[in-house]
Amino acid sequence: MTLTAPESPSAGSPPHHETVAPVKLWLCPNDALPPDLAGELARHWLDEREHQTATRFLFERDRRQYLVAHTLVRRALALEAGLTEAELVIWRSSRGRPFLQPLPGGLPRGGDHLDFNLSHAGGYSLLGIVRRQRIGVDVEGLGREARGLETIVTTFAPEEQRWAAEVPEGPRRERRVLRLWTLKEAYSKARGLGLGLPFDEFSFSLADDRGVLGFRPPADDLAGRWRLLELEPVPGVLVAVAVPADEPFAPHLELHHGFPWNRAAPHIVPLPEPVGAPRG
Numbered sequence: 633m634t635l636t637a638p639e640s641p642s643a644g645s646p647p648h649h650e651t652v653a654p655v656k657l658w659l660c661p662n663d664a665l666p667p668d669l670a671g672e673l674a675r676h677w678l679d680e681r682e683h684q685t686a687t688r689f690l691f692e693r694d695r696r697q698y699l700v701a702h703t704l705v706r707r708a709l710a711l712e713a714g715l716t717e718a719e720l721v722i723w724r725s726s727r728g729r730p731f732l733q734p735l736p737g738g739l740p741r742g743g744d745h746l747d748f749n750l751s752h753a754g755g756y757s758l759l760g761i762v763r764r765q766r767i768g769v770d771v772e773g774l775g776r777e778a779r780g781l782e783t784i785v786t787t788f789a790p791e792e793q794r795w796a797a798e799v800p801e802g803p804r805r806e807r808r809v810l811r812l813w814t815l816k817e818a819y820s821k822a823r824g825l826g827l828g829l830p831f832d833e834f835s836f837s838l839a840d841d842r843g844v845l846g847f848r849p850p851a852d853d854l855a856g857r858w859r860l861l862e863l864e865p866v867p868g869v870l871v872a873v874a875v876p877a878d879e880p881f882a883p884h885l886e887l888h889h890g891f892p893w894n895r896a897a898p899h900i901v902p903l904p905e906p907v908g909a910p911r912g
């Protein structure tokens with residue numbers, strides 16, 4: 633497995649005093665799994681519902697993306713839980729959010745709760761796993777059409793629309809828009825709401841380069857409750873992660889690159905402190 637160093641300036645060694653389970657993130661390019669192999673693993677590992685979904689794609693490219701994403705989910709969860717891939721029971725909430733069904737006696741590798749969240753776009757799958765509480769993740773590739781971007785911007789809060797419009801159309805505008813979009817998706821997916829949470833009801837203020845400076849939450853949530861991380865683990869691939877801050881997560885995240893064939897050493901990325909409401 634190739635470990636690509638994230639561009640995070642703060643990446644370093646894990647703190648020794650940490651005993652609680654870290655946040656785990658898997659970024660897997662479709663190319664990491666040859667199509668025949670993805671099909672074979674899927675045949676053995678996916679459940680009936682996943683098999684049915686896989687048959688519905690019109691384009692082979694989309695089917696491949698789906699198979700890589702869902703074999704990744706089962707492989708990484710199996711390693712984390714100590715179960716086999718086909719044994720994992722995954723159910724969906726009424727809003728479509730997948731959950732791992734807990735086992736009455738706990739998980740073979742310890743603990744009784746794993747939460748995960750998946751995103752797949754532009755030839756990449758991104759999977760986040762935590763041992764407690766919730767996680768939301770999103771991955772987006774740069775290189776969108778300008779028209780699609782302007783549609784995305786219309787869903788933003790007014791202050792975010794203004795921030796996006798401060799830079800001219802082109803790569804800088806696209807980066808601002810997709811940074812906001814990945815964070816909004818990660819947050820709403822952590823909450824299990826997906827697009828059911830109107831994206832203009834909450835907002836982020838971002839540093840010019842990378843990092844969340846402020847978070848104005850929706851009316852039913854509080855500022856300062858979330859750790860919000862932005863990464864660009866591969867140039868042009870934007871990633872956002874949201875985890876609640878009211879649980880004793882280790883203040884770092886383990887970033888794995890590729891398909892989880894083994895337990896190769898991850899890259900360690902510190903998780904930022906929770907952010908409050910933006911000033912002004």
Ligand SMILES: CC(C)(COP(=O)(O)OP(=O)(O)OC[C@H]1O[C@@H](n2cnc3c(N)ncnc32)[C@H](O)[C@@H]1OP(=O)(O)O)[C@@H](O)C(=O)NCCC(=O)NCCS
Nearest residue numbers: 727728729730750751752753770821822824825826827828
């Ligand atoms: C979750 C949602 C925001 C995904 O957006 P996306 O950018 O297209 O897709 P991503 O690749 O980032 O994420 C897709 C994955 O998120 C997960 N997901 C689905 N619904 C979710 C939810 N409500 N909360 C958290 N995660 C969810 C799934 O694992 C899904 O992949 P899968 O279907 O292959 O298992 C969107 O599909 C959604 O809101 N779905 C809920 C249904 C809904 O409200 N529909 C209204 C459409 S206007």
